[in-house]
Amino acid sequence: MPLVKNGQIAADDFVAVADDAELPAAGPVLISATRLLADPERLVARNSPLGVVWPNNRDVAELKPWLDRLALIALVFPTYKDGRAHSQARRLREVYGYRGELRATGQVLRDQFTFLVRNGFDALDVKKEADAHAFREATHRYTEFYQPTGDGHRSALQLRRQRHLTSAS
Amino acid sequence: MYAYDEIDRAIVHERVDEFRDQVRRRLNGELTEDEFKPLRLMNGVYLQLHAYMFRVAIPYGTLSSEQLRKLAHVARTYDRGYGHFTTRQNIQFNWIALADLPDALAELAEVGIHAMQTSGNCTRNVTADQWAGVAPGEIEDPRVWAEILRQHTALHPEFSFLPRKFKFAITASDHDRAAIKIHDIGLKLVRNDAGETGFEVLVGGGLGRSPFIGRTIKSFVKGHDILSYIEAILRVYNQYGRRDNIYKARIKILVHELGIEKFAAEVEQAWSEIADGPLTLDDEMIEDIRSRFIYPAYEKLPAEPDELRAAAGDARFEAWRGNSVAPHRQDGYAIVTLSLKPAGGPPGDATAEQMDAVADLADKYSFGEIRVGHEQNLVLPHVAKRDLPALWAALDKLGLATPNVGLVSDIIACPGLDYCSLANARSIPIAQELSRRFANPETAALIGRLHINISGCINACGHHHVGHIGILGVEKNGEEFYQITIGGRADEGAELGVLIGPAVPYGEVADVIEDIVEAYLSLRQRPDELFVDAVKRLGVEPFKERVYATR
Numbered sequence: 001m002p003l004v005k006n007g008q009i010a011a012d013d014f015v016a017v018a019d020d021a022e023l024p025a026a027g028p029v030l031i032s033a034t035r036l037l038a039d040p041e042r043l044v045a046r047n048s049p050l051g052v053v054w055p056n057n058r059d060v061a062e063l064k065p066w067l068d069r070l071a072l073i074a075l076v077f078p079t080y081k082d083g084r085a086h087s088q089a090r091r092l093r094e095v096y097g098y099r100g101e102l103r104a105t106g107q108v109l110r111d112q113f114t115f116l117v118r119n120g121f122d123a124l125d126v127k128k129e130a131d132a133h134a135f136r137e138a139t140h141r142y143t144e145f146y147q148p149t150g151d152g153h154r155s156a157l158q159l160r161r162q163r164h165l166t167s168a169s
Numbered sequence: 170m171y172a173y174d175e176i177d178r179a180i181v182h183e184r185v186d187e188f189r190d191q192v193r194r195r196l197n198g199e200l201t202e203d204e205f206k207p208l209r210l211m212n213g214v215y216l217q218l219h220a221y222m223f224r225v226a227i228p229y230g231t232l233s234s235e236q237l238r239k240l241a242h243v244a245r246t247y248d249r250g251y252g253h254f255t256t257r258q259n260i261q262f263n264w265i266a267l268a269d270l271p272d273a274l275a276e277l278a279e280v281g282i283h284a285m286q287t288s289g290n291c292t293r294n295v296t297a298d299q300w301a302g303v304a305p306g307e308i309e310d311p312r313v314w315a316e317i318l319r320q321h322t323a324l325h326p327e328f329s330f331l332p333r334k335f336k337f338a339i340t341a342s343d344h345d346r347a348a349i350k351i352h353d354i355g356l357k358l359v360r361n362d363a364g365e366t367g368f369e370v371l372v373g374g375g376l377g378r379s380p381f382i383g384r385t386i387k388s389f390v391k392g393h394d395i396l397s398y399i400e401a402i403l404r405v406y407n408q409y410g411r412r413d414n415i416y417k418a419r420i421k422i423l424v425h426e427l428g429i430e431k432f433a434a435e436v437e438q439a440w441s442e443i444a445d446g447p448l449t450l451d452d453e454m455i456e457d458i459r460s461r462f463i464y465p466a467y468e469k470l471p472a473e474p475d476e477l478r479a480a481a482g483d484a485r486f487e488a489w490r491g492n493s494v495a496p497h498r499q500d501g502y503a504i505v506t507l508s509l510k511p512a513g514g515p516p517g518d519a520t521a522e523q524m525d526a527v528a529d530l531a532d533k534y535s536f537g538e539i540r541v542g543h544e545q546n547l548v549l550p551h552v553a554k555r556d557l558p559a560l561w562a563a564l565d566k567l568g569l570a571t572p573n574v575g576l577v578s579d580i581i582a583c584p585g586l587d588y589c590s591l592a593n594a595r596s597i598p599i600a601q602e603l604s605r606r607f608a609n610p611e612t613a614a615l616i617g618r619l620h621i622n623i624s625g626c627i628n629a630c631g632h633h634h635v636g637h638i639g640i641l642g643v644e645k646n647g648e649e650f651y652q653i654t655i656g657g658r659a660d661e662g663a664e665l666g667v668l669i670g671p672a673v674p675y676g677e678v679a680d681v682i683e684d685i686v687e688a689y690l691s692l693r694q695r696p697d698e699l700f701v702d703a704v705k706r707l708g709v710e711p712f713k714e715r716v717y718a719t720r
Contacts, residue, residue: 081207081290083330087407090327095442111191111208118326130199141187144179146320148447149327156176156320157450160457 002132005101005123007139009132014051014072030074033058036066044069053105056084060092067098074125077106086119093120094150113138118151170233170538171316172461173281180323181278184285188212189271196268211329213259213287214270218590223248223262223270224287225277229297229315229339230258230541230548234528237539239280241524247273252524254509254517256543256581256632257336258296259287263588290418291329292322292403296338298346299542302464303550305498308358309366311341313459314395317450321396328403332410333418335403336375343661348543350374350383350663351635353420354402359389367391372402372432373424374663376629381421382663384429386436392455397448401440405432465536465551470501474555485572486561488610492572494557503554505535507547507564508571508579512608515597516582517545526567534560544620545581546574576613577621577686578604581632585625585642586649592625594642594649594675599623602679607686616686619700622657635659637701638685639666640678649675655685655712656704669713673720681716688715 003012014030017023023031028049036043036052043050044066051072054060063073073092075085085104092098103123104116110131116124117139126132148155154162173181188208195205209215213224225240232240240260244252247269248262255261265273274284286293295318302310318337322328328335340347341358349355355371367389374383390398402420409427411417424432480486495504507527509517519527531539531549534556540548547569552560564570573579580603583589585596600623607613622636626643633639639654650672657666673681686700692711693703704712 081330082412083328084408084412086327086330087404091404091442094446109204111187115326115329142180142183142324144176144183146180146323147325155447156180157317157454157457158447159176160174161451161453164453164457 002126002129003103003123004126004132004135007135010123014049016053028071030072037062040066051101051103054088056082056088060088060096063092063098064096067092067096067100070098070100072101072103072123073098074103074105075121077104077108077112080107080109080112086115089116089119089121090149110134110138114142118145118147118149118153120150170231170463171312171458172463174461177281177320178278181281181283181285182275184212184283184324185271185274185278188274192267192271207289207330210289211286211291212270212274213284214267215288216590217263217588218586219588220264221267221270222588223265223273223284224255224259225262225282225284226287226294227258227260227282227541228295228319229301229312230299230543231301231312232539232541233280234531234537234539236280236282237524237528237531239277239282241521241528243273243276244524245521251518251520253515253584254519254541254545254547256545256583256630257294258299258541258543259294260541261584263584285323286329288334289329290331290333291335292325292331293334293336295319295322296336296347296352296543298340298342299540299548300346300495300504300550301341302462303497303499303502303504304342304346305496306343307341307498308360309341310462311339311356311358313455313462314356314358314368314392315339316458316462317396317455318399321399328407331403331407332412333415333420335406335420345659345661345663346542348632348635348659348663350661351376351380351632351659352383354399355383356395361389365391368395370398370402373421373429375419375421376632376634377419378416378627379422379425380629380634380665381425382665383421384424386429386433393450394444396450397444397446398436398440400443400448401436404439405435409435465538467499467502467551468553470553470555472500472554474501474553476555476558480558480561483558485565486558488614489561489565489570489572490557492576492614493570493574494552497551499551501554503552503557505549505552505557505560506542506574507549507569508574509546509569510573510579510604511568511571512578512604513601514604516580516600516604519547523567523569526563527569530560530563543581544575544579546579572610573604573613575618575620576607577616577619578607578613580604580621580623581636582623583625583630585623585631589625589630591628592642593627593644594625594651596623596625596631596640596642599640599642599651599675599678603682606679606683615696616690617697617699619686620658621682632659633657634665635663636666637699637704638682640682643672645672651675651678653678653681653685653716655709656701658701667709669709670717677720684716685712688712
């Protein structure tokens, strides 16, 4: 499963560590939410990048105290029809101001890419090789967007407001 | 009518290109049917019993004559020469080939029509009062807000994979013609004591297996805040709506399980995170949308023109005028409903020839504008009263002047087992038989307002729960049976109908309905006591007795 990070196929630096396995002395690790919350202070103080896999049925507000010390949050799409992680992503980015890597995992398919990027994901654990190569095409299909999100695009209403003010002045 | 700007046009064309690519990948095997299914559904493509069915959105029920001609063209070119208008201001084509769909969509996009989110577990076509902007006594034209909602919910990045489908309806009148109380979110435009325009927001209405009437979640949300408030409702639903059981996944179940107070508190919490953010509308934004609605240049015309007085001697014209013509907010004009319920016809169907002819009549008599209502009829919204006799003559020739609007043969029905793979029983032949039995206009007029709604299965596309008489097809030992409810209504006093007794077989349905209507005629206190009011006063017992005494 290729990882697409900031638009490029990239190596995954993070090592997933099972709850009962010992953490390596150094290097980026990815741990479960249960493990993180059992001993968060010690884990975020570790001297290497820390990532957490956050389940889609748990409130992301619980992560608030640790957000500036997490390097990666991996959200989960058990199937792509289960869209809960879309809301989690927007809250993490737009409401709580999380700036680390936000990764989509699970059934991540090409036809979701635009939505995922708009919602703040900057890394996609893509299910199919061909989809990963189609990333650019899939995320450049649309040139206009109705909704304002945290992705930097101005929404249709914002553009029209500008147009309205320009024509009035 | 709302005229697309370059942003709207870009999005609709880009959506067609995306869908064309998805169909290509399905046809060459890159996508499995499982992967493709949600993608095609989000563009209104179902797999039915015999073929693909294609559902096209008619947002808030407004069409231009050019758009209606294009729908006729699609019916003729890609389908079998007709279309079916649904209860949610969509049109369905029943025989379209998958490989042709991208071309049909591209043609529709040329006139600003799309099929975005007419199906699937996402926010669906936004519907409104079909008389919006022309009915007397509205707060303001709700279509401006419906268009803002249409845009906001189109290709929404966060809410395209909800637990289940999600429907909005909006009205600006005290008399609710948009059935807002049976929608996931119902919006009623209101004005507060300070004179500000806003919305009463209802949530959790819906029919199907577990019917609920919507509850008011907030009695006043300012217009400027409506998008952020709705975003909060959808965010709570997306996170907490049930995904373990398709029959418990609608927002109505979440609202019911949490209770409206707890649900409202969750929404307030979610809203507090995003209120006053980029979703807040300002006057320039609203004004930009409003300015793209084109309104007719009405003339100053007499309320009682000579042409009407001259035609008053024609009993057939007068019967039609009394039934199908409603008051307009502008003096000298009228709202005309075109019945798509001829005796013996399938409710809501129109041929390509009829659509073309209606488009021509709209150009001639209604400033090029047509509306589609949830009762599956068409409307010409701006007809000068002096033109009514000429319009009637033209409609009569087309078979579109049946004077049965709102009467017993103006039946709402889903496609049922004739087309639908979900159905347990047929709907259309039941409707056809009933419309033949009550074909006499004098009898129908004597009975008065009476809505019959027929669904071929518990999914309730024919809204049987809220029919004055509801007919629900069920299957018993491989045979079609029908449960009958009475006393339902879909308007501002929305109520669910009550079952009158055991289901009856296919062959007896029309007789049972005739018995119920006869019981009503003998039981009503006055000729103007409506069926649904008589049921309210008497309960189901006397009707039940009449139906089952001899069965």
